[in-house]
Amino acid sequence: MAEEKRIPKKHNIILENRKSMSISGIEDVDSFDEETVVLYTDDGTLVIRGSELHINRLNVESGDLSVEGRIDSLSYEDGESKKGGFFARLMR
Structure with a gap:
């Protein structure tokens, strides 16, 4: 059985006037x-805080x-505590 290699996704953040944000990866x-x-990225867990x-x-x-x-x-939280996110739980 061949081991599947996971290719990291390119991670970028674009923040516009603290009102709109686009994130990749x-x-x-x-x-x-x-x-x-709360999002998982290859660079760690990303936590976005704000209102509305x-x-x-x-x-x-x-x-x-x-x-928006x-x-x-x-903020980023490092660590490998990934146990399945929101969408992983939906698909069970």
């Missing part, structure tokens, strides 16, 4: 609400995501 979405969005946050566009295949609202902070 998303592997999975762990959770989201109007104040927090809405996910406008999500393409799981390409790993692209678009968020007031964006107050972005």
